[in-house]
Amino acid sequence: MKRTALLSAAMTVPLTVGVLCATGTASARDLTGPPHAVRDLYGTKTPYAPQERPSHYQKPPKGFSPVFTENVARHGSRAMSDGEDGEAVLALLRQAEQQGALTDLGGELGPQVQSLLDAASALGYGNLSARGAQEHRETALRMEQRLPSLFGRIAAEHEPIVVETSGVARTVASAEAFTRGLTAGDPALAGVIKAPVTDKNLLYFHKQPQNADYQAYLAGDPAAAAVLAGIDADPRTAEAAHRVVARLFHGDFVAALPAAAQVSFARSLHQLFAAAPDLSVEAPGVDLSRFLAPRDAQWFAYLDDAEEFYQKGPGFSGRTITYRMAGVLLDDLLAEARAKADGSSDKGAVLRFTHAEEIEPLAALMGLPRSTEPAEPGTPYTYRNNPWRGADVSPMGANIQWDLYANKPSDGKPASHLVRMLYNEKETAFKASCKPVTRGSHFYDLNELEQCLGHR
Known part of the structure; x- marks a missing residue:
């Protein structure tokens, strides 16, 4: 949701908002894999970090070995979608400079923002960054290292590795980076990795005609619009914005700047702040952490998380509009596992690359930890009353992986098949x-999953 009209009038919706509380702060960014408190500053723009060490994983039951793996992954870190936020920030900085109203700190912001915009433009707005490519290469290498016998068999028996994307450039580039990671670990895999295919109904379902009801919800659902407007209108939004501008501009300029313009500026600045770590290779000298105090960055991250929660996550209690469309993806996970188990598929792996708009609904539909608790009508989502965080549910490079294990048939009985799930590389129930x-x-019989997930 764009907020770049710096001098526009404030729009308010009469709604009583419950107590909002953003808990925890952090003093600095950690671009190599920020801890939880720091990740709460960046929301869904948080760079990827695996959430568990393989040495902590459970061993499969005796007699079972991996026979197939599949994943669903969000694209890796990327450039922001456009330069709108950056241009809005620069416009107000130029206005203040002309009036001699920049503080010393404010005078340092413009070159940083311009460098970030230049880097994003050179890369291509929305495109996968070098960091994003590295995230997927390293995730692929860890996948291979976790399942050496499986990938050895895939190479030896020429089992296809199928690659599917949404067709958007950053998912195609993510798939290419991922498969390069696999071949770096075992060059023999190069001969079995298939060319990427596009499946928008599966991996870009939020934009497809069959989900017109969801698109209508985004465009104008009264309950969603009211609760988000009420959250935005919380006094702490204006207070945080005022603290931001007061550090960058002199008092007279701040006093003349309408509250709505202060909020718009601060939120645009936070968007740039959150995007900067994703471009750490292309814009190595950019560090916007000095321009936003941690408590203010976290408040704006909360506002962004609220939008994600109501637009792509569990949303309102009693309503499934934001996530039921992910059933097509859950069905595909189950179908591919079943096809391998019953022998109708010779695939060794299926790799899917998609977007937050698919990962967040899928996590809610599957009931993944910290991903599924909806908000009651009249009680808005907050960091205090709900565990949902964009940084946990769908950071850049987020992934859900299912590994299929089988034992050997014995005494005339067919092989049994078990599934183990990893969510951002953490063993997950x-x-x-x-x-x-x-x-x-953490191992489940495939028959049990087909029944309990409701998509047999």
């Missing part, structure tokens, strides 16, 4: 209605 093979195990 399926929802509570799904029963693992033993208490506390």
